[in-house]
Amino acid sequence: MASFWPFAGLACNRDGAAIRLDPAEGGRLHWKNLMGDRRGRQVVRVRYAPSPTGTLHIGGARTALFNYLFALHQGGRFVLRLEDTDRARQVEGSEAAMMRGLASLGLIWDEGPDVGGAYGPYRQSERGEYYRRAANQLLEQGRAYRCFCTAQELADERERRRRQGLPPRYSGRCRALLPEVAAGRAADQPYVLRLAVPPSGSTVVDDLIRGKVEFENAQIDDFVLTKPDGTPVYNFAVVVDDAQMAITHVIRGEEHLSNTPKQMLVAEALGLKVPEFAHLPMILAPDRSKMSKRHGATSVDEYREQGILAQALANYLLLLGWSSPEGREFMSIAEAGQRFDLDRVQRTAAIYDQKKLEWMNGQYLRMLPAAKVAQAALPFVRGSGMDLAQGPALTCAVELVRERSRTLRELVDNMRFLYQAPAAFDPKGVQKYLSEPEAGARLGVVARALKSVAPWDHDHLSLAFDKVAAELGVKRALIIHPVRMAVTGKTVGPGLFEMLAALGPEKTIRQLERVARLLESGEGISVSAAAD
RNA sequence: GGCCCCAUAGUCUAGAGGCCUAGGACGCCGGACCCUCAUUCCGGAAACAGCGGUUCGAAUCCGCUUGGGGCUACCA
Numbered sequence: 001m002a003s004f005w006p007f008a009g010l011a012c013n014r015d016g017a018a019i020r021l022d023p024a025e026g027g028r029l030h031w032k033n034l035m036g037d038r039r040g041r042q043v044v045r046v047r048y049a050p051s052p053t054g055t056l057h058i059g060g061a062r063t064a065l066f067n068y069l070f071a072l073h074q075g076g077r078f079v080l081r082l083e084d085t086d087r088a089r090q091v092e093g094s095e096a097a098m099m100r101g102l103a104s105l106g107l108i109w110d111e112g113p114d115v116g117g118a119y120g121p122y123r124q125s126e127r128g129e130y131y132r133r134a135a136n137q138l139l140e141q142g143r144a145y146r147c148f149c150t151a152q153e154l155a156d157e158r159e160r161r162r163r164q165g166l167p168p169r170y171s172g173r174c175r176a177l178l179p180e181v182a183a184g185r186a187a188d189q190p191y192v193l194r195l196a197v198p199p200s201g202s203t204v205v206d207d208l209i210r211g212k213v214e215f216e217n218a219q220i221d222d223f224v225l226t227k228p229d230g231t232p233v234y235n236f237a238v239v240v241d242d243a244q245m246a247i248t249h250v251i252r253g254e255e256h257l258s259n260t261p262k263q264m265l266v267a268e269a270l271g272l273k274v275p276e277f278a279h280l281p282m283i284l285a286p287d288r289s290k291m292s293k294r295h296g297a298t299s300v301d302e303y304r305e306q307g308i309l310a311q312a313l314a315n316y317l318l319l320l321g322w323s324s325p326e327g328r329e330f331m332s333i334a335e336a337g338q339r340f341d342l343d344r345v346q347r348t349a350a351i352y353d354q355k356k357l358e359w360m361n362g363q364y365l366r367m368l369p370a371a372k373v374a375q376a377a378l379p380f381v382r383g384s385g386m387d388l389a390q391g392p393a394l395t396c397a398v399e400l401v402r403e404r405s406r407t408l409r410e411l412v413d414n415m416r417f418l419y420q421a422p423a424a425f426d427p428k429g430v431q432k433y434l435s436e437p438e439a440g441a442r443l444g445v446v447a448r449a450l451k452s453v454a455p456w457d458h459d460h461l462s463l464a465f466d467k468v469a470a471e472l473g474v475k476r477a478l479i480i481h482p483v484r485m486a487v488t489g490k491t492v493g494p495g496l497f498e499m500l501a502a503l504g505p506e507k508t509i510r511q512l513e514r515v516a517r518l519l520e521s522g523e524g525i526s527v528s529a530a531a532d
Numbered sequence: 533g534g535c536c537c538c539a540u541a542g543u544c545u546a547g548a549g550g551c552c553u554a555g556g557a558c559g560c561c562g563g564a565c566c567c568u569c570a571u572u573c574c575g576g577a578a579a580c581a582g583c584g585g586u587u588c589g590a591a592u593c594c595g596c597u598u599g600g601g602g603c604u605a606c607c608a
Binding site (some may be wrong): 053196210214224226257259279295346347350351356360476481483523 | 538546555558568584594602603605606607608
């Protein structure tokens with residue numbers, strides 16, 4: 001673990017590149033490529049840097065995943081940094097939620113606020129000293145200047161320009177202030193620090209996914225670096241942090257592409273080397289707009305609550321913007337790590353598709369060992385009011401119903417009858433299979449016949465049904481469906497014999513007799529549309 | 533408005549000038565199997581946004597148009 005201020009002397013670690021802040025040179029930030037790996041190559045370092053303003057969002061999860069896979073593939077390090085400079089936007093518990101979300105997907109960070117690392121601290125709120133130093137350097141060198149304009153003045157200016165049909169930019173008025181004058185006013189007036197952006201020339205972002213993108217400096221206004229209280233604004237903080245943390249590749253969402261030239265300008269003013277950039281396509285909602293709450297689940301937590309397995313979600317996210325060279329879709333994170341390459345990242349925004357996610361989840365439900373699925377289903381079982389002691393082992397129930405379930409929620413729903421007798425019956429099913437006058441009597445006959453079935457397994461049950469059908473002179477299906485209805489309350493479900501085998505003789509017979517009695521006494525059975 | 537990015541079926545994508553009468557996956561439709569549903573297996577409909585170039589040849593290169601998205605905060 002590094003001390004809070006590792007810059008006295010050499011700030012580096014065995015991994016290689018680092019910034020050095022030499023007090024002898026007025027605390028200037030220097031980029032030093034201190035050492036590479038054994039072959040002299042710079043070690044890859046990537047980061048995921050969320051702002052703790054909520055839970056882990058699906059887009060953020062995909063960004064984190066791609067960073068993680070890139071590090072995995074390159075043998076690099078994955079860093080977690082919290083961008084919490086704007087205190088007003090902080091959400092209580094968000095930091096923990098973010099970390100929980102990442103961990104649940106199997107994305108483990110090598111360095112971060114909780115585990116530490118040689119380039120900490122990993123919360124921007126704890127890195128004030130770095131920003132202060134960098135800000136002072138820029139001010140001293142005349143690369144940044146103090147701006148005393150009030151929020152009202154700026155708003156007025158923007159409005160004026162907008163009315164004239166001009167882009168709403170800051171005029172750069174305070175840039176003309178003499179340094180002595182500005183320093184004097186700074187004593188008793190609040191101010192922000194702005195970058196003195198070169199009025200001409202252009203800045204080229206050489207993006208690993210999009211190629212060279214050129215921005216004219218004249219289009220960029222003198223943006224704010226630090227607020228009146230000295231806290232840094234995003235475009236300033238990232239640059240200082242990425243450099244100090246020796247980040248080699250910045251892989252992030254496309255919404256940051258337009259910010260990149262600003263960050264490069266800051267880096268240039270500070271004399272820092274810029275990392276490589278890769279801007280990932282966005283993930284959009286089905287209506288092509290940005291994903292938000294009104295589109296349903298957007299956070300990793302919500303997917304978990306829906307009964308989506310972490311593996312399935314990670315696998316699905318992997319496919320949003322990346323494809324494997326062999327065209328394989330099912331892949332573990334480790335397998336993806338072996339293949340992951342920025343060359344195969346798509347440039348087009350992807351629209352998120354819940355159907356395919358659920359399909360994929362269903363596949364995982366079938367592929368995974370039953371014990372694993374059972375474990376994942378446990379929280380849902382607990383929330384369902386079912387008592388596992390009242391029925392077969394959970395793994396057994398999983399085997400029985402996993403094939404027709406797409407989420408853990410459905411899975412647990414589908415196995416309910418094993419642990420508690422149905423409280424209500426599907427009305428359509430009752431109409432179709434239990435409404436004939438002799439329905440009750442038939443169930444009674446079946447119940448009686450089943451009493452002598454031994455051993456109680458699929459084949460013997462099947463034989464018993466053949467016999468009863470023959471005695472009654474009806475087709476087998478004519479008793480199979482009513483029995484399924486009586487036992488589960490539903491018209492759909494697993495094969496009847498596997499189902500009864502899992503249910504066991506006592507409960508099967510008791511339930512058949514109960515329904516038979518209800519039907520014959522004319523009491524009727526309770527019907528509910530909810531029992532589907 | 534200005535600047536920037538993007539454009540293969542409803543959706544995710546393969547495709548890096550001739551291998552493309554454009555391949556795969558989800559979804560959809562039809563069929564087979566079955567005690568229902570689901571699985572599985574067959575089969576089907578469905579796309580290179582438009583227009584101009586370049587080239588012997590363009591989904592692939594260039595330009596324009598159109599459409600979508602992003603940035604333009606003392607948010608990140």
